[in-house]
Amino acid sequence: MADNKDKKVLNVPALRFPEFTEEWKRIKVSDLLDFYSTNSLSWEQLEYESNEPYNLHYGLIHVGLPTIIDLTKDKLPSIKDGNVPKKYELCKEGDIAFADASEDTNEVAKVVEFYNLDGKKVVCGLHTIHGRDNNKQTAKGFLGYCFSSTVFHYQIRRIAQGTKIYSINTRNFSEAFVGLPSKSEQHKIATLLKLIDERISTQNKIIEKLETLIKGIRDYVLNNKLQNTxxxxxxxxxxxxxxxxxxxxxxxxxxxxxxxxxxxxxxxxxxxxxxxxxxxxxxxxxxxxxxxxxxxxxxxxxxxxxxxxxxxxxxxxxxxxxxxxxxxxxxxxxxxxxxxxxxxxxxxxxxxPSIKIQKDISNKILILKSKLITEIYIHNCYKDMRQFLLSQMFI
Known part of the structure; x- marks a missing residue:
């Protein structure tokens, strides 16, 4: 990648792919996106069933979903009665949703992008802001990472209102800017970050499987294999x-x-x-x-x-x-x-049990724990890489 930190060039990120040299365009978020009404359904009005439409609750943005939503893999709750008033716009692929509130200023405007809806009907729900690039200025996947970037969240921290709970609204987006390169550069950035996110997801699964294996072996041995104790x-x-x-x-x-x-x-x-x-x-x-x-x-x-x-x-x-x-x-x-x-x-x-049995049990578990520590380290390296790129590849 090209390092532009020491070059006197305006409107380019510190780090970018070397084949791209043109300047980026800066644009107000309010000029880039059109915004749509969202519903205020609580968790009690939702359920994880197969009926549509599905509903994006802000809590899922904070703790449950990746930046890029793919409904062939990711799950959303559905609305119990299956009916949404007509004024609520159905989401399209490429749409984004911000969480409009958080106790942490770093989490205000945390975002997801609807990358693959798998033909499903989805609406944006409680404490979300639903945005769409109707002018098709952005490549699929780019907005999710652009609005996750460090430079964008620096702006949001200055704009967010509140004391214990910080919040934003659509009017605030007239005060925030993002940088847009060519669509080909957007696509390459989004592809790289999406691949890293997929690798992080794979690491999470490896870690979960190892933790389950360790717990299963431990519980089986302690409950079934201890003799002369x-x-x-x-x-x-x-x-x-x-x-x-x-x-x-x-x-x-x-x-x-x-x-x-x-x-x-x-x-x-x-x-x-x-x-x-x-x-x-x-x-x-x-x-x-x-x-x-x-x-x-x-x-x-x-x-x-x-x-x-x-x-x-x-x-x-x-x-x-x-x-x-x-x-x-x-x-x-x-x-x-x-x-x-x-x-x-x-x-x-x-x-x-006897000291021999103790050591036999602990040695086997320690081998698996060592493997788990290695996998957690790899996971953290990918997360650090992701955060570094989000801080260096956007303006």
Whole structure:
């Protein structure tokens, strides 16, 4: 690809295919798109059935759908009674739909494009803005990525209105611009990004299958293959303590891992532990999530640190991953933030087979977990690539 960052050329992206050299045209979104009325049907008025028309709810844009919708693969809910008032325009291929509201300014105007409707009737629903390029200035697939680009969302963040909930409306699009290259360049950009999205989707399926396989093997072994066992409390098998720090103690360039109650691992400048340990989230949305780490690290004050194991640490982690959430569901304390107390862990019964069986189980699971980590890394690389291209290939 050609890198145009240092060239004194107006109206071209920083990164583009080398065969294209002409400048892009800048156009107001309100001049590019015509807008149509949308319905306000709630989730309760929708269902996943085969009857038409289908309805695009804004919640699906935020969490459930790819940028490019292909109804041969993607699912939309249908309207229960099958009837939509005539004033609602049926979607056409190439139409786009924005989510008009979000608690996160980065998610306002999140967009999908109807790439392949598979002959189905679809209408845009609650908190969506339905747009169409009636002048045929854009290639199929381009608008979905253009309106997902970093430069477009910089504009939306300045325009969005609200305090706790941020929103936009069709009038705001007179203040936002996009860049349009030739249709052949649009097509090539859209094709590249669509291929990356398809690869990300494939990685998601690989990860889901591996997670299901790991869980299935783990549950089968723990429920059917443990013989000559003893039962001990977790507190008898290890030392249980907590970190001492606030979550905001993290330093982005710190030397050591910093474990909080999040799935992500952060960094910090100092360490309080130098050991092999399991780190268990003690509160919040990830209550009971377990990390394994060996070496120097630090921990948040509501993160439990389990160390000095007298049995195989990986077997104990596998056992906790299978059964800790059931125990938490029975014993967790709730307030604004759910949390577990020390006794929830210390008093938890653990079924202990021979050390040979423990290691045999943990070795097999660790091989699959290693494969899973690799696939997640590949997935994240594709996501980073996608985000980089969205930040560099548009104006």
């Amino acid at each position: 003893t039962k001990k409390k977790l507190g008898e098998l290890c030392t249980i303590t907590t970190g001492k720090l606030d979550a905001n103690a993290m330093k982005s360039e710190g030397l050591y891992p910093f474990f909080t109650c999040a799935e992500d691992v952060y960094r910090i400048d100092s360490f309080a532990f130098d050991t092999e340990a399991l780190l268990v989230s003690g509160n919040g949305a990830n209550l009971g999530y377990i990390h394994y780490y060996k070496g120097k690290f630090n921990a948040y004050q509501r993160t439990y640190v389990l160390s000095n194991f007298i049995e195989d640490i990986h077997y104990i982690q596998i056992y906790l991953e299978a059964y800790l959430h059931k125990r938490i569901a029975l014993e967790k304390s709730t307030s604004n933030t759910p949390y577990i107390v020390l006794a929830t862990l210390a008093e938890m019964p653990i079924i202990i």
